[in-house]
Amino acid sequence: MPDAAKLALVTGASRGIGLEAAFALASRGFALFLAAEGTAEELAAAEAGCLARGAPAVAHGLFDLAEPGAAEAMVAAALDRFGRIDLLLNNAGIRCRKAFGTYTREDFARVVAVNLEAAFFASQAVLPAMRAQGAGRIIHVASQMGSVAAEENALYGLTKAALIHLTRNMAFELAREGIQVNSISPGPIATQFNLDTWGRQPGKLDTMVGRVPVGRMGEAREVAEAILFLATAEGGFIQGHDLVVDGGYIIH
Incomplete structure (x- = not known):
């Protein structure tokens, strides 16, 4: 890895927004450490795609972030491979769509573990390295559902609202150490997962598009562009901000 290259650790990196x-x-x-719980083949393809786009170095690992200690092990693996982490992108997330009143404790534990605990403990784990470097950036991928209510989204929305608050509190505490913390809240994005999920429900896709003032679904690359802005913008005066990328979903 060239000395000038910065290292980004990306979770949920095998598909979609990640x-x-x-x-x-x-x-x-950026050099990259790609983490996901998908398959080794998916991560190998992601690694190849990054190298083809000019990444000076790429490594990857499979991690189930619902497991205690997995977030810390992931950070340790990235530091062992590259010796630094300049950007932590906490993108990994899962959903559990159920009517309120039907969630189990197992549902709650797994969604909170992946969507919130993993980001919390990965962020804590990178602090010593970022402090030693004198700088670092942490970006959490939240959701517009952290700001609005919707059917069958109580648990998912809860974790994303907590992630937005975590962003603000981390930013408040870490700003003077040169660590920039922000979040991204994507709206309805045309990932394959979303298209498959909504496609199984008659009329759901049309309903979702109807709620977006710009009249279409977003693309994962549009969220990636917003992430890239927060990852590369000069200076550190954007701090504790939740950048909503939702085509206007939450403004009405």
């Missing part, structure tokens, strides 16, 4: 974000960062010269 994959597009990794490609965008690679195109700007």
Whole structure:
């Protein structure tokens, strides 16, 4: 890895927003550590795509972030491979769509573990390295559902609202140490997962598009562009901000 290259650790990097974000960062010269719970083949393909886009170095690892200690092990693996982490992109997330009143404790524990605990403890784990470097950036991928209510989204929305608050509190505490913390809240994005999920419900896609003032679904690359902005913008005066990328979903 060239001395000038910065290292980005991206979770949920094997598909969707995480994959597009990794490609965008690679195109700007970041070295990458890609983490996901998908398959080794998916991560190998993601690694190849990053290298093809100019990343000076890429490594990857499979981690189930619902497991205690997995977030810390992931950070340790990235530091062992590259010796530094300049950007932590906490993108990994899962959903559990149920009517309120039907969630189990198992549902609650797993969604909170992946969507919130993993980001919390990964962020804590990178602090010593970022403090030693004198700078670092942490970006949490939240959701517009952290700001609005919707059917069958009580648990998912809870974790994303907590992630937005975590962003603000971390930013408040870490700003004077040169560590910049922000979040991104994507709206309805045309990832394959969303298209498959909504496509199984008659009329759901049309309903979702109807709620977006710009009249279409967003693309994962559009969220990746916003992530790239927060990852590369000069200076550190954007601090504790939740950048909503939702085509206007939450303004009405």
